[in-house]
Amino acid sequence: MPPSTPSFFKRVSIAFGAFFGSLSDADYAGRVASVREAAPQTATPPAPVVPVAPVPVAPAAVPAPAQPQPASPDAALQLLALLQREARLIDFTQEDLSAYTDADIGGAARLVHEGCVKVLREHFTLAPVRSEAEGSRITLEAGFDAQAIRLTGNVVGAAPFKGSLSHRGWRATETRLPKLAPGHDASVLAQAEVEL
Numbered sequence: 001m002p003p004s005t006p007s008f009f010k011r012v013s014i015a016f017g018a019f020f021g022s023l024s025d026a027d028y029a030g031r032v033a034s035v036r037e038a039a040p041q042t043a044t045p046p047a048p049v050v051p052v053a054p055v056p057v058a059p060a061a062v063p064a065p066a067q068p069q070p071a072s073p074d075a076a077l078q079l080l081a082l083l084q085r086e087a088r089l090i091d092f093t094q095e096d097l098s099a100y101t102d103a104d105i106g107g108a109a110r111l112v113h114e115g116c117v118k119v120l121r122e123h124f125t126l127a128p129v130r131s132e133a134e135g136s137r138i139t140l141e142a143g144f145d146a147q148a149i150r151l152t153g154n155v156v157g158a159a160p161f162k163g164s165l166s167h168r169g170w171r172a173t174e175t176r177l178p179k180l181a182p183g184h185d186a187s188v189l190a191q192a193e194v195e196l
């Protein structure tokens with residue numbers, strides 16, 4: 001007598017049982033493989049399958065996800081203080097520019113730009129994330145570094161992705177911030193000045 005055909009939901013249960021059983025038990029996986037190899041690849045009815053007792057599957061030990069560590073604001077505040085000292089960045093961003101002409105703002109922006117460049121060159125070594133020229137066509141294979149590359153536009157499906165490089169990105173390859181003296185208050189970004 002031919003074996004009865006299991007219902008769809010019964011087949012789903014069998015598939016999951018075979019999948020997890022194969023992952024946890026090499027002997028079970030070997031029996032499943034031999035059954036699959038013995039099954040005819042034609043439209044004829046399949047050969048009878050010897051029922052295999054389900055193998056109890058112990059829940060796999062899943063490592064706990066790494067908890068985000070609170071960032072120390074000292075390095076960020078130190079960088080902001082350097083940008084203020086060399087580029088007057090905080091003064092520039094806190095100023096109400098509505099009373100100034102575009103030419104006045106452009107002149108101030110040039111000084112801010114020069115100071116920012118000086119801070120970046122003195123305290124960081126920067127390199128592009130991607131070496132290709134912006135606008136060039138690139139292919140991102142499966143497993144690309146999603147922390148270094150952000151997909152934009154119509155993102156559908158799975159890698160490989162083909163697209164146009166709109167920005168090469170930046171990576172800090174070296175950081176050279178000055179060491180903070182004990183007791184230094186990093187929240188003071190620029191001292192108040194009192195002229196006597």
